[in-house]
Amino acid sequence: MDPRSVIQDVCRCDLCETAIVQSYCDFCHVNLCKLCIGEHISDDYDKHKIVPFKNRRSTLIYPKCEIHPQKTCKFQCKDCNNIVVCSSCAISKKHKGHDFVDVREVYKTKKEIIKRDTKELENHISTTYNETALDLENQLANLDEGYDKLTTAMSKQGELWHSEIETVIIEMKTEINEIKAKHRKILQKHLDEIKQIQSLMEQSLLALKEIANSNEVNPTIRYSSKIRNFSKLPPKIMVKMPTFIPKQIDCDQLFGLFGQIIPLSTATEEYALSLKPPNTSFRELLDKPELVTTIQTEYSIPRSVTCLNEDRVWTSGWNDKINCFSIKGSLLRKVNTESGEMPNDIAVDSNGHIIYLDWQTRTVNKVKNGEIKVLITLRGWTPVNLCVISTSDLLVSMYSNDKSQSKVVHYSGYTEKQSFQFDDECKPLYSANAKIKYITENRNHDICLADWGANAVVVVNQDGKLRWRYTGYSSVTKVQPFRPYGITTDSESRILTTDCDNCCIHILDQNGQFLRYIDTFDLDGPWGVCVDNNDNLFVCESRESNVKKIKYLK
Incomplete structure (x- = not known):
């Protein structure tokens, strides 16, 4: 053999x-x-x-340098539209003072995005399109049956009217056939659109898998996610069947009294595509969370924590220092605010640069190459908290200087893109002057804010429409009123918010349903919170000067 x-x-x-x-x-x-x-x-x-x-x-198969063919390009220049360069280019005059990143880090990050996007397309978005296509196919399959019932009812009415109404029947059947053809055309057109998008999606999946299985650098680092392009479905078509209303026989008004066909009517229903199907998770919650490590900080009250991955954890607290720690607790870097005041909040962008809020100067600031640059200066408002969202834009919560109003502003670069302040009834979305309003973006692009002053988590969609409020979960073991402090979301669109007074963390699904508490490890005054790209949880203990790393997913 x-x-x-x-x-x-x-x-x-x-x-x-x-x-x-x-x-x-x-x-x-x-x-x-x-x-x-x-x-x-x-x-x-x-x-x-x-x-x-x-x-x-x-x-890794690096691309050859066009200027120095004998060398490979192992760096990416952030100041030159993220082009890849070799070591000789990096030290040339053209790139003097520029910011470089190791191509391996970009490659690793993009591989994770490709893996996540592939899972998203295969397990959810593609399934939703399949269900929509199946619904349209079923409507088309049942189309003849529905119209046969119409023509049968019409024929029975015709038998009562005998031969003198045969002409009328023929004319009205012709009208029915025309409406039927129009109905079919509408459904078929929508089905064709859906299948065209499905075809594009299949092509994208093939391309993603090809890149995922390849170890070539260029296709990977040039990859740009198309998830948001596929996430918004075409309007859902709703075509109402025509109806036939028979009338009593009146030979003098035969044609008008025989009956009436209510014309075909169509309508569209806009609906948002959630990036995870309801009540479905790819990573389940652990029955008992595990404490991985504890990092000692120098703050009397650590307030904020942020990271891209578990290797570097940035923290801030009740002084003017922003510190970066290794996962083993070693102090790697220290930044002092320019004003000498404590930062209200910190965030890290996709390039690893720290962004912080200064309540004293009312500015949003970026730390790059050891220098502090003012990105945004507020007029009439004081910044409270911030986050970097999936598009690399910023969300900043703030209250007016007279402490009568609060809002969330979406900034793209230096420009205000959106502002969220009132609901559809012109009522304020957020409490007026609370100085704790941590904010984050969920995977479905909802904007989640921990409104300490309102004792609620407030969630709006990406257009600022109120989706829901969460005001706590009734429990005999949690006797203090629910007052959320920090807030973050994970890869499964779960929302985690700290409840400092009850020394626990609430875990919610993307629709605001309570799932469970994390209240082990003697959490003492949990405040700021974040998750890294592997869904490890980091939480500040305001009364112990610690940051704890917790594993809570399987």
Whole structure:
């Protein structure tokens, strides 16, 4: 028997097809045994990269530098539209003083985005389109049956009227057929649109999987997410069937009294696509959360914590210092606010730069290369809290200087893009002057704010329309009134908010339903909170000067 045809046979060399594979060419993607390595590299092609088979696809294939062909591009210049450059370019006059990032970090980040987008398309968005297409196909399949009932009712009425109304019946059946053709055309057009988008989505999935399985750098770092393009479904078509209303026979007014066909009517219903199906989670909550580590800070009251990943954790508290710690608790970096006052809040952007709010100067500030730059100066308002959203824009909560109003402003760069202050009944969305209004964006683009002054979590959609308010969960063990402090969201669109007075964290689903508490590890005055890109939870203990890392998902 041919050994290659045996079920569960070991992997064989692609050249000799008999020997057991031991090595792999990470550039050509070829399985090799020891004896065939020499044959494979004998063509003098300088890009061959032979690695142990278990380490296959581990070698990054960097692009060649156009200016220095002998070198590969291993850096990305943030000041030159994120182009990739080699080490010689990086030290050239053209890039003097520019900010660079290791291409491996960009590659790793984009791979995570590709993995997440692929899961999103496969498990949710594509499913929603399939359901919409199936609904339209069912309407088309049942179209004849519905119209047959109409023509049958019309025929029965015609039998009563006998031969003198045959002409009328023929004319009205013709009208029905025309309406039916129009109805079919409307449904078919909408179905074609849906299937066209599905086709584009399938192409995108194939492209994503191709990039995901590739170890080429350029396609990966040039990848731009199209999730938001697919997230907004076309309007849902609603076509109301025509009806037939028979009338009593009146031979003098035969045509007008025989009956009436109510014309075809169509309407569209706009609806938002949630990025996770209700009550469905890819990562379940642990029955008992686990304490991973505790980081000691120098603050008497640590207030805010933020991070991109678990390697570097930024914190701020009741002094003018913004500190960066390693996960082992080592102090890696320290930034002092320019005004000498404590920052109201901190956030980190996608490039790892710290952004902080200064209540004294009423400014939004960015720290880059050790220098502090003012991004936004508020007039008549005091900033309270902020977050960086998926588009790299900023959300800033604030209250008026006379403390009579509060609002949330969406900034794109230096420009105010949106402002959220009132609901549809012109009532304030947020309490007037509370100085704690931590804010975050959920995966479905909802804006979630912990309104300490209103004892509520307030959630609006990306257009500022109120979705729901959460005012706590009744429990015999939580005796103090619910007053939310910090707030964050995870990859499953769950919302986590700290309840400082009851020494716990509330976990909600994206629709505001209470799921459970995190109240272990003797949390003492939990305040600021965030999750990293692996859904590890970091929480400030305001009464213990600690930041705790907690694993709460399986």
